[in-house]
Amino acid sequence: MEPLRRADRLRAGSAGRVTRRVLIVGASRGLGLGLVAQFLSRGWDVTATVRRPSLALDELAAGHSLRIEIGVDIDDDSAVADLRARLAEAPDFDIVFVVAGVATQAGTPAALLPRDVVGSVFQTNAVSPIRFAETFHRRVAPGGLIVLMTSKLGSVSLNRGGGWSSYRASKAALNTLARSFAGQHKGADWGVILMHPGWVRTDLGGRRATLDVETSARGMVNVLEGRLGQRGCAYLDYAGETVPW
Numbered sequence: 001m002e003p004l005r006r007a008d009r010l011r012a013g014s015a016g017r018v019t020r021r022v023l024i025v026g027a028s029r030g031l032g033l034g035l036v037a038q039f040l041s042r043g044w045d046v047t048a049t050v051r052r053p054s055l056a057l058d059e060l061a062a063g064h065s066l067r068i069e070i071g072v073d074i075d076d077d078s079a080v081a082d083l084r085a086r087l088a089e090a091p092d093f094d095i096v097f098v099v100a101g102v103a104t105q106a107g108t109p110a111a112l113l114p115r116d117v118v119g120s121v122f123q124t125n126a127v128s129p130i131r132f133a134e135t136f137h138r139r140v141a142p143g144g145l146i147v148l149m150t151s152k153l154g155s156v157s158l159n160r161g162g163g164w165s166s167y168r169a170s171k172a173a174l175n176t177l178a179r180s181f182a183g184q185h186k187g188a189d190w191g192v193i194l195m196h197p198g199w200v201r202t203d204l205g206g207r208r209a210t211l212d213v214e215t216s217a218r219g220m221v222n223v224l225e226g227r228l229g230q231r232g233c234a235y236l237d238y239a240g241e242t243v244p245w
C-alpha cells in the first residue's frame, strides 16, 4: 500500500485530542460487538449498526461516544440508503468496517444445497458488503479505510481441504469484488482492507475456535490504526500478516 502525502490528516478535537470516527456495520453480537468495545476503549467515536436492538450493544453505550443505528440489513438497499441519509450530517468516518456475515448450512457442499441458500450466502457475504462500500465511500475521510470482513477461507491458494464450500466461495467472491472496487476507485484517498479475524469463538466460529473475541478485536484494531493513511487494497489477518490470495 502506498502512503498518502497527507498521512496524518486525523482531525483534532476541541481539547486538542485526536478524535477518530468509525462506522461498524453488523454490531449486535460476535466480532462486531467486540470491535465496538475495542474502538470505544481507545477513545474512538463509534457509530454501530444492527438489524434489531441488541441489549449487549446498548450496554456498551454507557459513558461512551456510541451512536446506534437500528434497522440496517445490508441485504436491503433501501435500509442502507436510509442509513446514509440519517448520517448525512455526521462528520466523515476514518474507518467504515462492514463486519456482517453468515455461514448458513456451511457444512453442506455448495453443489448439494438449495440454490436459494447458496445465493443468499453470496448476497450477504459478497454482494452486500461491496454495495455498502459503494454507497458509503464518499463518507470516508481522506487517509481513511474501508474494511471488509473476509476470512482466510476465502483464499483460493490456501484451499487444500475444501469444506465450508459455499462460505469459502462467498468470501473468495468478496475478495475479488473488493479488488475490483479498489481498482475502480484507484485515485481515491482511502484504502481497502480485507480482514481475516482469526478463528474466533462466536456463534459463527463455534466453541472450538482458537481465539476469543477480545484478542481478535484488539489485534484487528491495532492493525487498522497502523494502516490509516495508506491506500491500495490489502488482505490481512488480525496480526497484520498478509494472507495469500
Ligand SMILES: NC(=O)c1ccc[n+]([C@@H]2O[C@H](COP(=O)([O-])OP(=O)(O)OC[C@H]3O[C@@H](n4cnc5c(N)ncnc54)[C@H](OP(=O)(O)O)[C@@H]3O)[C@@H](O)[C@H]2O)c1
Binding pocket: 025, 026, 027, 028, 029, 030, 031, 032, 050, 051, 052, 072, 073, 074, 075, 099, 100, 101, 102, 124, 149, 150, 151, 152, 196, 197, 198, 199, 200, 201, 202, 203, 204, 205, 206, 209
Ligand atoms: N468467527 C470466526 O471465526 C470468523 C472467521 C473468519 C471470518 N469471520 C467473519 O466475521 C464476521 C462476523 O462474524 P462473527 O463470527 O461475529 O459471527 P456472528 O456472531 O454470527 O455475528 C454475525 C453478525 O452479522 C450480522 N448480520 C448477518 N447478516 C446480516 C445482514 N444481512 N445485515 C446486517 N447484519 C447482518 C448479525 O446480525 P444479527 O444479530 O441481526 O443476526 C451479527 O451481528 C462475518 O463476516 C464472518 O464471516 C468470522
